[in-house]
Amino acid sequence: MKVQSLRIVISSARKFINMGALTRLWNLVKNFYPADISSLMDHLTFREKLILFNLIFEKDKEKASDVLSEIDPEDAAQILRELPIEQISEILQMTPSDDVASIVDLLPEDMKEAILAAMEEKPSEDVKELLHYEEETAGRIMSPNFYALNQNTNVSDAITAMQLEGDVESAFYLYVVDDQNHLVGVVSLRQVLFARPNTRLEEIMTRDIISVHPETDQEEVARKVADYNFVAIPVVDSESLLLGVVTVDDVIDVIDKEATEDIYKMVSLDTTDRIQDSPFKSIKKRLPFLMFSLITASVAPLVVHYFEDTIKAFVTLAVFMPLVMALGGIAGNQTIALIVREIAIGQTDWISARKALMKEMMVGIGNGVILGIILAAISYLLLKNPYLGLILGLAIIGNLFIAALLGTLIPLFLKLLRLDPALGSVNLLTMCTDTAGILAFLGLGTLFLSKLA
Numbered sequence: 001m002k003v004q005s006l007r008i009v010i011s012s013a014r015k016f017i018n019m020g021a022l023t024r025l026w027n028l029v030k031n032f033y034p035a036d037i038s039s040l041m042d043h044l045t046f047r048e049k050l051i052l053f054n055l056i057f058e059k060d061k062e063k064a065s066d067v068l069s070e071i072d073p074e075d076a077a078q079i080l081r082e083l084p085i086e087q088i089s090e091i092l093q094m095t096p097s098d099d100v101a102s103i104v105d106l107l108p109e110d111m112k113e114a115i116l117a118a119m120e121e122k123p124s125e126d127v128k129e130l131l132h133y134e135e136e137t138a139g140r141i142m143s144p145n146f147y148a149l150n151q152n153t154n155v156s157d158a159i160t161a162m163q164l165e166g167d168v169e170s171a172f173y174l175y176v177v178d179d180q181n182h183l184v185g186v187v188s189l190r191q192v193l194f195a196r197p198n199t200r201l202e203e204i205m206t207r208d209i210i211s212v213h214p215e216t217d218q219e220e221v222a223r224k225v226a227d228y229n230f231v232a233i234p235v236v237d238s239e240s241l242l243l244g245v246v247t248v249d250d251v252i253d254v255i256d257k258e259a260t261e262d263i264y265k266m267v268s269l270d271t272t273d274r275i276q277d278s279p280f281k282s283i284k285k286r287l288p289f290l291m292f293s294l295i296t297a298s299v300a301p302l303v304v305h306y307f308e309d310t311i312k313a314f315v316t317l318a319v320f321m322p323l324v325m326a327l328g329g330i331a332g333n334q335t336i337a338l339i340v341r342e343i344a345i346g347q348t349d350w351i352s353a354r355k356a357l358m359k360e361m362m363v364g365i366g367n368g369v370i371l372g373i374i375l376a377a378i379s380y381l382l383l384k385n386p387y388l389g390l391i392l393g394l395a396i397i398g399n400l401f402i403a404a405l406l407g408t409l410i411p412l413f414l415k416l417l418r419l420d421p422a423l424g425s426v427n428l429l430t431m432c433t434d435t436a437g438i439l440a441f442l443g444l445g446t447l448f449l450s451k452l453a
Contacts, residue, residue: 010043017048022055029056034063038070046078053079057091065094068103074272077106085111089118097123098141098250101130138221139214141254142235142244143168148175149201151184156197172231175242176205183209183234183242211236214243218254225251262340265422268293296431300325303435307442314452316383317445320375320392324441327371328399328433335360335407336425343411343421357408364404368397387451395441402436403429 009028016025029037029052037056041049057064068076068091080088080103092100092115104112104127116124126144133139145168149158158174174192176185185205195204211234212221225233231248264271268289273282304311304321311318339356372393380389410428411421445452 006039006043009040013040013044013052014048017051022051025052026055026059030059030063034066034070037067041067041071041075049075050079050082054083057087061091062094065091068092068095069099073099073102073106076103080107081111085114085118088115092127093119093123096143097126097130097145098143100127101140105131105135133214136218137214138212138216138218138235138246139243141218141221141250142214142246143250144244146175146232146234146242146245147173148177148181148242151176151178151200151202151205153201154197155192155195155199155201155204158192158201172247173245174201175234175245176201177242181242182240183211183236184240185209186234209234211240212246213237219258221246222251222254222258226255261420262422265420266336266340266426268427293427296427297434299431300434300438303438304442307438307446310442310446310449313449314445316388317442317452320379320388321438321441323375324392324395324399324437325434327396328403328437329430331364331367331400332403332407332429332433333426335364335404336411336429339408339411340421340425343415353408353412357405360404360408361401364400364402365397368400371400372396385452387448391441391444391448391452394444395437398440399433399437403433406432 012028013025016022016028029040032040037052041052044052053064053067056067092104095103100123104115107115116127119127129144130140130142147162147165147168149161153161162174172189174187174189175183176187178184185202185207186209187201187205191204210224210228210230212224214235214237216235221233224230225246225248232245234242235244235246236242261271264273270285270289273285277285338360342356372395375396376389376393379392380386406429410425414423414425415421
C-alpha cells in the first residue's frame with residue numbers, strides 16, 4: 001500500500017471506528033490483503049485494533065486468521081487476551097502452527113493451556129510439539145505440514161498422494177524418506193510434473209540435502225536459506241528423521257525481526273516500544289537505558305573537571321573540544337554498525353577479527369590524518385596559532401584510532417560473553433571515545449599550554 005493511500009486509510013478507519021460505522025469500516029478493509037491490514041493496524045491504538053480485528057473475525061474468519069499471522073506476535077497475543085477462549089481456539093485452528101506457537105507462548109500459562117485444550121487434537125498437538133523447542137530456533141518456527149513420501153513411490157502415485165493431502169504451507173518441494181522416515185532426498189514439484197509416471201522418486205531425487213536441526217538458531221536458518229536460494233529448508237533431528245520445514249516467509253520475518261532488534265539495541269531502545277504506546281509506557285521502557293547512558297556519560301565531565309585549570313588558562317580549547325568528541329563517536333558508530341552486521345551474518349568472529357581490526361584501525365588513522373589536517377588548517381587560519389592546530393590534529397587522529405579499535409572490539413567482546421553484540425555497544429563506545437578524545441585534546445593542551453597562551 002502506498003504511503004499516501006495508507007494515510008487516507010488510517011484516517012478513514014479511525015473516523016469509522018469513532019463513529020461506530022462498522023459496516024463502512026468493513027467495506028473499507030474487506031478487499032485489502034492481510035499484510036495491508038497489518039500495516040493499518042500498526043498505526044492504530046489497541047482499542048482500535050481490537051475493534052477492527054473483531055469485525056474481521058465476525059465477517060470473514062479465514063481472513064482474520066491470515067491477519068493474525070501477519071501482525072506482530074505481541075500485538076496478536078494482546079488482542080487474544082481480550083477474546084473468549086472459544087473464539088480464540090476457533091481462529092487458531094485455521095492459523096499455521098508455527099505462527100500459533102509464537103503467539104500462545106506470549107499468553108499467561110493458564111490461558112495457554114485452556115486454548116490448547118479447546119483446540120482440535122491435531123493442531124493442538126502440532127503447537128505443543130513446537131513449544132517444546134527454545135525460542136528463536138528452527139524448531140520453533142518450522143511448519144509440520146509438508147509433502148513427504150517414501151523413496152519407492154512412483155511419480156504417478158506421488159501426484160495422487162499430494163492431491164489427497166491437499167494444500168500445505170510448504171508446497172514447493174516433495175521430501176523423500178525411507179521406511180523409517182529418515183530424510184534421504186528432495187524433489188522439486190517441477191521435477192515431479194515433468195518426470196515419467198512410473199519413475200520412482202529415488203531415481204530423480206537430489207541426495208545432497210541441506211538441512212538444519214531443530215536447535216539451530218533462526219539466524220543461521222535464515223543465512224542458509226539466503227545462501228542457497230531456497231524457498232524452504234527441512235528440519236531433521238540427530239538421526240535425520242524429518243520433523244518439519246522452515247519456509248521462506250518465516251525466514252523473511254526472522255530477518256526483519258533481527259534487523260529491527262539490532263537497530264533498537266544499538267540505540268538502547270526496548271524492542272517492544274511502539275509509537276502508539278502511551279507516554280507513561282514509553283518513559284517506563286526508556287528510562288532504564290537513559291539512566292545507564294547517564295552513568296556512562298558522566299565519565300567525560302569528570303575528565304573535563306580534571307583539566308579545569310588548563311581550560312581557564314586557554315578558553316579556546318573548550319570551543320574545539322566538542323569537535324573531537326563528536327568525530328570520535330561518529331567514526332566509532334560507523335565501525336560498530338559494520339562489525340555488528342558482519343557478526344549477524346556469520347562473517348566475523350574472534351578468528352577472523354584480526355583482519356577486520358587491522359583494516360578498521362587503518363581506516364581510523366587515515367580518516368584521522370585527513371580530518372586532523374583540515375581542522376588544524378582551519379584553526380590556524382582563524383587563530384593564527386600553529387600549536388592549537390597541531391593539538392587538534394593529533395587529538396583527532398588519536399580519537400579516531402581509538403574509535404576504530406573499540407568499535408571493533410566491543411561487539412566481539414560482547415559476543416564472547418554470549419551477549420547481543422548490538423546491546424549497549426553505542427553507549428560503551430561513546431563513553432570511551434568521549435573520554436579518550438578529551439584526554440588526548442586537553443592532555444596535549446596542558447603539555448603545550450605555554451605555547452598557546
